[in-house]
Structures are given as structure tokens and as C-alpha cells.
Amino acid sequence: MEKGKSHVSLKDLAREIGVSISTVSRALNNHPDISLAMTLKIQKLAAERNYTPNPLAMGLLKQATRMIGVIVPDLVTHFYSSIISGIEQVAEEKGYYILIASSSESLQKEISSVENLLKTRVEGLIVCLSQETQSYAHFDRLIRNNIPLVFFDRVCRTGEVPSVVVDNMDAARKITRHFYKNGFRRIAYIAGPDHLNISQERTRGYLSGLESCGLDFDPELLVKCNMSSEGATEATSHLLQLPKRPDAIFGINDTVAFAAMKEIKRHGLRIPEEVALVGFTDEFHSTVVDPALTSITHPTFEIGKEAARLFFNRIENPDAKPVQVVLNTKLVVRKSSVK
């Protein structure tokens, strides 16, 4: 291999054999116009020289970069990294790469990520909305130009954009009823911002669960937080200091659940004897904490794979109607919610 030039081009091969570039190209693509002898000779040299087509040139020509942009609120939360892992697996099978950008839960960063990813000519985007996102104009351009777009978990525009979510309402209902069955009556819920679909849906499930158990809804027991550790800690502390404090809490996601657990312990209360706790989180974390956390486990890896599948459906069939895939969650009962 020549120094300073790590990639061989068709031109290099053509020059070395003494034919034109087009002949080399056709030979490598087994075009019938090229004689067998010539084809073999060219393919042999190409293999020796380790030729691989330049994806930039192909991208220019075919207008297809084989890259997907992925925007997540953050990279370090297991929920997201696991989903990304799922996306990556399907993408790899299809020969696609993913470009990851994190919005850090900021609308501004989400907007600029969309722009930047489009600048790099990704073929489309797979997105989980940031916590701040309430306006969706930055996705208009994609929709208008029919650029593939898929939302997961935190979604919007479900009429126009395919999405994959879990059955949040059902999950929250299951939690509430589980608490009831285990003898808890003052069931609190630490929710997220109102504009997020996951928060709304889980709130509905919570209320529906209460009703189905014949429990009255006490507005004091529904608190909202910004889904950060700090916000959740504060929310938990608030709940625990109520005149009639709750005997059960469920948190809207991992971060909230763990912060709540720490805060309950800090208040010197025992879990689950004095305050039961259930979270929305994943298998691994739930088992490592003490007491082991009862939780709704998301099929995170599957969410990622499904999002990628929807994406490729869109690529292969641009005019198909947007569908929403709803995955089921599982309530895994552990120590934190059973006296």
C-alpha cells in the first residue's frame, strides 16, 4: 500500500491494468459486457489491493449515505443506551451506521441536532423528544420533504410520524392495582411534565387504576417534577412531609425511582414497610438496589429494534401510512412493594 494513501480507487486499478475506469467498475459489478477473462483479472487485483467503493462517491451518486441520525435526551441512562444498542443491531444488519446526538433534554440542542444531522445528509432520523420539547416545528421540514422519521417513547405527531411506545396507561394501572392488592391505600405518583405523552398516559393509568380500586383521587398525592434527580428528590421529600404521607409511591422513570429510594431512606423510613416503591426502569438496576425494586420493565432493546424496523419500512416504502407500535411492559414484583 502506498504511503499516505490508504484507499484504492477505481482509477488506481484501471491505471494498473491499463483499461478504463468504467471497465473496472463493470467488472467488479459482474456486468455481462465485460469478458470473463478481464473480469477475473480485475476482480483479482481489486481483492489484492483491498478495494472498497468510496461511500462518499456513492452517496453523491445515489443520494444515499446509509446513515441514520439518532437523537436521545442523553447517552448515559441505561434506558437510552440500551435502545440505541437495539437500533444499532438492526442498522448493522442493513449495512447502515448511526450518528448519535444527545439533546441533553434541551429543546435548543434538539433543534440544532436535527439541523446538524440533516446537514450531514443522514437518510433520516430516529428521535426521542427532549423533556423541554413542546413545539415541534423543527420536524416540519422532515415531514414536508418526506424524510424518514421515527419517534420512540416520547412522541408527537403520531398521525404523521411512525412511532414506538409502550402501553403506558396500562403499566401505570398495573402498578396502582398492585399497590392496592398489597394493602396500600395512599398511593402517590411522581409524574413528569404535562406536555410529555408518557407523563400524560401514565397519569391516566394512575387515575384509572385508583378508580378501578374504588380509591378516591387525592390531588396532594400527584406531584410533578422535571425528571431529574434533584427534582425527584424534592418531590419525594415533599410527599414524605405531607400531614398524611403516602404509604406507596411510584416514580415515572429510572431517575425518579432511584432518587425517591435514596430520599425515603434518608428520611429514615423503611421500604416497603412504611413506604412502598415502584419504578419504571430496567431489569439490571432494579435487582442491584436494596431492597430490590418492583418495577415496570421496558423492553428497551426491543424498542430500539422496533424503531429501526419502522425506519427501514419507511425507507423501503415511503408512502405507507405511519403506524404506532405499542409494546407491552411487564410488572416485575420484588421486595420494594410487598410487605
Added chain:
Amino acid sequence: MEKGKSHVSLKDLAREIGVSISTVSRALNNHPDISLAMTLKIQKLAAERNYTPNPLAMGLLKQATRMIGVIVPDLVTHFYSSIISGIEQVAEEKGYYILIASSSESLQKEISSVENLLKTRVEGLIVCLSQETQSYAHFDRLIRNNIPLVFFDRVCRTGEVPSVVVDNMDAARKITRHFYKNGFRRIAYIAGPDHLNISQERTRGYLSGLESCGLDFDPELLVKCNMSSEGATEATSHLLQLPKRPDAIFGINDTVAFAAMKEIKRHGLRIPEEVALVGFTDEFHSTVVDPALTSITHPTFEIGKEAARLFFNRIENPDAKPVQVVLNTKLVVRKSSVK
């Protein structure tokens, strides 16, 4: 915006204004050859039409894709996702994107990831070796062609390739001495595969720590595992069933430490009264488990940022001598190791 064509090219602008493509290009680059009036007119139109240079074309021309390949053993471990986050931050500042591939701790996948990333014409690679990797021939091509390459954490060829690591020997020494100071005498170490630098270095630190405390090294107390949950569980179980079982264990990384914790509990032993435990892990996980885990915390985010900085040094100064950056760890003492 026209339907089906989401990106405006120089040609489009040129046609609309009625000048040549080169004039448009120069105007946008403020070339002095173009009159002020024309420059302004072109720039205005470009802004209206939302023109952005096509990175594929630029990539072809400049042979620079502004993309970095990153290969990690997995995506979901907090250690790696946090490092990736650090890399991403620095990359974003420089206007670079990162392409992530995970080796799943497999040499085969690592090799194919290197190949595939090179095919996509990334400008270089930032890599943490897979657990299986003992031969390094797949990096030869990069070194030979002077393609930027940086290793972190699990490294090799440190003479030829810049790298960022933590002071593993010092960290393991600190742990050993910490155990000793707190009254533990049978100190066990669950190591990883021999060929990994991190495993070797920590073993040396362990031995050195024992010696400096005047403790004899008991080979029974040094067990190796493959750093999976299963391997660590088995190793721990083995240690706990020794005739003279250890009263303190330290695990080589997150996975091992948590598996060990679960296994100790499963054996009905109390932490730290009967068996003390220390891990190599991160802040978040250490505090969420019970008892809170004493651990060496890696400056993960900083490792990522430093790796990216080394990478850009390499880009800007290709012939500089490869350096190794050694970051310090911190021993954070929590309940799991203090009687």
C-alpha cells in the same frame, strides 16, 4: 422548498441568479474576486434557501469526512456510555460526528468494526479493546498509513499509539491498603484476563499493596474471570467456599463488583461485617446499591474528553510523538468496606 428535494446546491443558486457555480462558491467564501454587490446578493439568497455545503462533496474533495469512529466493548455499560458522552462533547465542539460501533467484547466484531469504519472513511478511530483481543494486527493498517488512532482504558502498542488510561496500579494499591487499614487481612481480588493491561496493572497494584502492608500473597485469593456477570458470580462463589474464605474482596470493574455483591448476599453473608467489598465503578451506581459501595471512581467523562483531545492533536499534528495520558482515580469510601 421543492418537494422531493430537500437540499439546495450551488448549482441551484447559480441557476437562480444566473451566474456560474464558481462565482457562487467564491461569493459564499468571501473571495475578493467577487464584487461586493454580487457577494451580498448571493449570500442573501443562500441564506433564504437555507444552503449548506454537501459534506459528501466536501469529503470527496478534501478527503476529510469530519467523522470519528469509536469502538467500545458495549454501549450499555455506564462506563462506556459516559466516556462516549465525553468524546461526543469535544467532537461536537470541533464540528465532528462520531460513528459508534460495539465489539460486544468479541475480537471478530472488533476486526470487522475497524474494517467497516474505515470503509466509511472516518478520519480515524478511538478504541477500547475488546476483552478477547490479544493480537493487534487489525490496527497495523492504521498505524502504517498514519491514520489517527487513540486507545483508552484497555490499550496496546502504547509506543506507537496515543492512549488515555487511569493509574490502575495505584488504584489497586489504594484499595488493598484501605482494606488493611480497616482491619481486613484475607484480601481477595477478582481479576480479568491476563492479556488486558488493566488486569495486569491492577494485579501488580494488588500485590504491591499486600507487600507494603506486610501481608503474604495467597494465590487462592487471586481469581480470574471473564468479567461477565456469570463469570464474576462463579468466581465469587468459589472464593466464598474456600476453607479459609476471604474477609474482603475487590472486583476489577462494575460488572464484577455488582455480581459479587449479589452473590455475597445470596450466600447469606453480611457486607461489610463478614465480607467487605470494593469495586471499580462509577459514582452513580455505587450510591444506589445497598450497602453503598466503596469504589475507585473513574473520571469517565474526562477519559472521553481526553481521548478526543488526543485524537484532534493527532489530526492537527500527525507526526507528534504518541503520548499516554494517565488520569487519576479516587477512592471513595462508603459502607461496604468499613466495619
Added chain:
DNA sequence: TTCATCAGCGCAAACCTTTGCGGTAACCTT
């Protein structure tokens, strides 16, 4: 008036690939 100068712009090559079309032999047919 005439030649040199210069501002301002276009041509074309380069990066790499694919592909419709045109071209050139050698062969076959009648």
C-alpha cells in the same frame, strides 16, 4: 489612440462512482 492592467467572472479539473450510449474490432451470413 493604443497597450498594459486589473476587476470580475467562467471553464474545467479534481475527488470517485455508475451507466447510457457510442465506437471498434472481429466474426458470421449471404
Added chain:
DNA sequence: AAGGTTACCGCAAAGGTTTGCGCTGATGAA
């Protein structure tokens, strides 16, 4: 032997950008 096939290959354009060089018209000087 002349015209028609056919096998095999090259030209050139397309995709988008930058840039050295050449070209034009006008202005300045002599």
C-alpha cells in the same frame, strides 16, 4: 466481398464543491 451482428470496451455526464487559470471588458496611462 460487402453488409450485419456481436462482443468488448471507452466517453462523458451526473452528483456537489473548490480552485488554478484563462477570458472579457473597462479603465488607466503614455
